[in-house]
Amino acid sequence: MYSPRSEASLAQSCTLQRQEKRLQKELVALIKEPPPGVVIDGESVGQSLDLLVLSINGAQGTIYEGEQFQLQFRFGPKYPFDSPEVVFIGTEIPVHPHVYSNGHICLSILTDDWSPALSIFSVCVSIISMLSSCKEKKRPPDDSMYVKTCSKNPKKTKWWYHDEEV
Amino acid sequence: MELLNDAGTLEVSQYSYIILPLNNQHSHVDCLLTADGKDYLLHLSFPNYPSHEGFTINLSYDLNCIIKSKKGFEEKMLQRFNSVEELIDKLGILIKDHHKTNLLCSNNEKPTVATNYSKVLAEIDAIGWEKLFSVNHDFTELKLKMYDSLNHQHILNVKFNNNVPEFSAEYPRIVNIEWQKDSSTLSEMYSLFCQEAEQYQDFWKAMEELDAGCWVLEPENPSRRDTYRKISIAPNVSLKIEVDPNHPYVFPSITWLGSETAVSKFREKILDRIEAWDDDLPINTNLERLLEISLPLKQTLDMGTENYEVTCCICYSERLNGEVPSRTCDNPSCGQSFHIFCLYEWLRSLIQTTRKQGNKVFGECPFCEQPISCNPPAS
Numbered sequence: 001m002y003s004p005r006s007e008a009s010l011a012q013s014c015t016l017q018r019q020e021k022r023l024q025k026e027l028v029a030l031i032k033e034p035p036p037g038v039v040i041d042g043e044s045v046g047q048s049l050d051l052l053v054l055s056i057n058g059a060q061g062t063i064y065e066g067e068q069f070q071l072q073f074r075f076g077p078k079y080p081f082d083s084p085e086v087v088f089i090g091t092e093i094p095v096h097p098h099v100y101s102n103g104h105i106c107l108s109i110l111t112d113d114w115s116p117a118l119s120i121f122s123v124c125v126s127i128i129s130m131l132s133s134c135k136e137k138k139r140p141p142d143d144s145m146y147v148k149t150c151s152k153n154p155k156k157t158k159w160w161y162h163d164e165e166v
Numbered sequence: 167m168e169l170l171n172d173a174g175t176l177e178v179s180q181y182s183y184i185i186l187p188l189n190n191q192h193s194h195v196d197c198l199l200t201a202d203g204k205d206y207l208l209h210l211s212f213p214n215y216p217s218h219e220g221f222t223i224n225l226s227y228d229l230n231c232i233i234k235s236k237k238g239f240e241e242k243m244l245q246r247f248n249s250v251e252e253l254i255d256k257l258g259i260l261i262k263d264h265h266k267t268n269l270l271c272s273n274n275e276k277p278t279v280a281t282n283y284s285k286v287l288a289e290i291d292a293i294g295w296e297k298l299f300s301v302n303h304d305f306t307e308l309k310l311k312m313y314d315s316l317n318h319q320h321i322l323n324v325k326f327n328n329n330v331p332e333f334s335a336e337y338p339r340i341v342n343i344e345w346q347k348d349s350s351t352l353s354e355m356y357s358l359f360c361q362e363a364e365q366y367q368d369f370w371k372a373m374e375e376l377d378a379g380c381w382v383l384e385p386e387n388p389s390r391r392d393t394y395r396k397i398s399i400a401p402n403v404s405l406k407i408e409v410d411p412n413h414p415y416v417f418p419s420i421t422w423l424g425s426e427t428a429v430s431k432f433r434e435k436i437l438d439r440i441e442a443w444d445d446d447l448p449i450n451t452n453l454e455r456l457l458e459i460s461l462p463l464k465q466t467l468d469m470g471t472e473n474y475e476v477t478c479c480i481c482y483s484e485r486l487n488g489e490v491p492s493r494t495c496d497n498p499s500c501g502q503s504f505h506i507f508c509l510y511e512w513l514r515s516l517i518q519t520t521r522k523q524g525n526k527v528f529g530e531c532p533f534c535e536q537p538i539s540c541n542p543p544a545s
Contacts, residue, residue, distance in 0.1 A: 018508075022482040080480060081515055115532040116480040116512055
C-alpha cells in the first residue's frame with residue numbers, strides 16, 4: 001500500500017537529502033584526506049552541515065609561511081548548484097590584493113565561474129594557490145571603500161575580477 | 167428547600183441524585199448526580215441559608231468538562247434557579263444530552279469495536295491461527311503467513327480501513343480483488359492470494375538465479391515484488407534489467423548505464439547475438455553467453471568496488487529518487503555521469519550559456535565544458 005505524498009514536499013525533501021548526502025560525502029573525504037595546508041577540526045565538523053570552518057596554513061616558502069587563517073564556508077539550500085559563501089574570519093585576515101580586510105575574497109569560482117564540478121576541496125586548493133602565488137602583501141586598492149559599503153554576504157557583491165595572475 | 171432537610175434521593179427521568187448536608191446549618195451540601203450509570207459530584211455552599219444569596223457552586227472535574235464543552239451554556243446560567251431541584255434538573259438534562267451526543271454510554275464505549283473484534287477473531291478462526299504472523303493492538307492490521315507449493319513463505323497484509331480490508335502482498339503485480347461488504351470473507355481472500363502466488367513461481371525462480379549469479383547493485387534488498395535488477399557488467403558499466411513476471415525467461419527489457427564509449431561495445435554484442443538468447447537458461451547465463459564475459463560477483467571484488475558503482479558527479483550519490491545516473495558526458499576523456507534530474511537543474515540554472523529547444527536544454531558539461539544536452543526529467 002502506498003500513500004501518495006504531495007509532489008512539492010517530496011521534491012523539496014529530496015533536494016535537501018541530496019544536498020546533505022553530497023556535503024556528508026565531501027566532509028568525509030576532506031577529513032580523510034585534506035588538501036595540503038588545510039587543517040580540519042574533526043570535532044567542529046558535522047555539528048552543522050551548512051557551516052564549515054577550517055584552518056589554512058600559509059605554505060612553506062611563500063610570504064604567508066607561518067601564518068594561519070580561518071576560512072568559513074556557508075552552504076545555501078541550493079548547493080551544489082549555487083556556490084558556497086566563502087570568507088576569511090577571525091583576527092587574522094591574509095593581506096592579499098584579492099582579500100578585503102573584512103575577509104571577503106575576490107575569486108571568480110566563488111561566484112560567476114562556480115560549477116557543481118567544484119567542491120570544498122577545490123575551493124581550498126584555489127585559495128591556497130591564490131595565496132601562494134602572491135609576491136607582495138597588500139590590500140586591494142578599493143579596500144577601505146569596499147569594506148564600508150559592501151553587503152555582509154560577499155556573494156551579493158558584483159565582483160570585477162581584476163586579473164588572473166595573483 | 168424542603169429537600170435539604172434530610173438526605174434523600176429522587177428519581178427524575180433517568181437520572182437520580184443524592185443530596186448530603188455537610189453540616190447542621192445546611193450551609194454546605196454535596197450532591198451526587200447519577201445519569202446512565204455514571205456519577206457526578208458537585209458541592210454547593212449557601213452562606214446565608216435559607217436564602218440563596220451569595221450561593222456558590224463547585225463542580226467536579228468531569229462535570230466541569232461537560233459544561234465547558236457545551237457551546238452556548240455558561241456557568242453563570244447555573245446561578246439562576248429557584249430551587250435546588252431546578253438546578254439539578256438543569257444539570258441532569260445537560261449530562262444526558264452530553265452522553266447522547268458523545269456516545270459515552272459509560273460501560274458501552276464505541277459499541278462497534280467489540281463486534282469488530284469478534285468478527286476478525288472469527289475470520290482468523292476460519293483461516294487458522296497458525297497462519298497468523300502478527301496483529302496490531304486494535305486488530306486493524308493483520309499479517310498472515312501463506313505458503314506456496316514450493317513452501318516459500320509469503321506474507322499477506324490486511325489493513326482494515328473503516329471496516330473495509332485492504333490487501334497487499336509482495337507480488338510483482340497487484341492482485342485484483344473485489345471486496346463484497348456482506349458476502350466476502352478474509353479466508354476467501356486468503357486462498358485467492360495463495361493461488362495467486364503460484365503463477366509467479368517461474369518469475370521468482372528466475373530472479374533468485376539472477377541474484378545468485380551476478381552482482382546486483384539495485385534494489386539494495388530485492389523483495390519479491392521487484393521486477394527489475396541493476397547489475398554490474400564491468401567497471402562503470404551496469405545494466406538495468408526489467409523482467410516480465412509472466413514471461414520471466416524471455417529476453418528482458420534492458421537499459422545500459424555508463425559512458426557511451428564504455429557501453430557501446432556491450433550493446434552491440436547483445437544486438438548482434440540476440441538470436442542466441444535461450445529461454446531455457448537463467449538470465450545471467452544468457453547474458454554471459456551473449457556478452458562473452460563472466461559477470462562480476464560481489465565477493466570477488468573486495469578491492470576498488472567503488473569503480474563499479476556509477477555515482478552522479480553533481481550530487482555524489484548513486485541513487486536519487488530511486489533513479490541511477492543515466493546521462494553521461496559524451497566526451498570520451500570526460501565520461502562523467504549525471505542524474506538527468508541534477509544535470510537538467512544545473513543547465514537550466516545557467517541562463518547565459520544554456521540554450522533551450524523545445525523542452526531540451528543544451529549547455530556545457532560542468533566538468534569538461536564540452537557541449538552536453540539534456541531532456542527534462544520525467545515527472
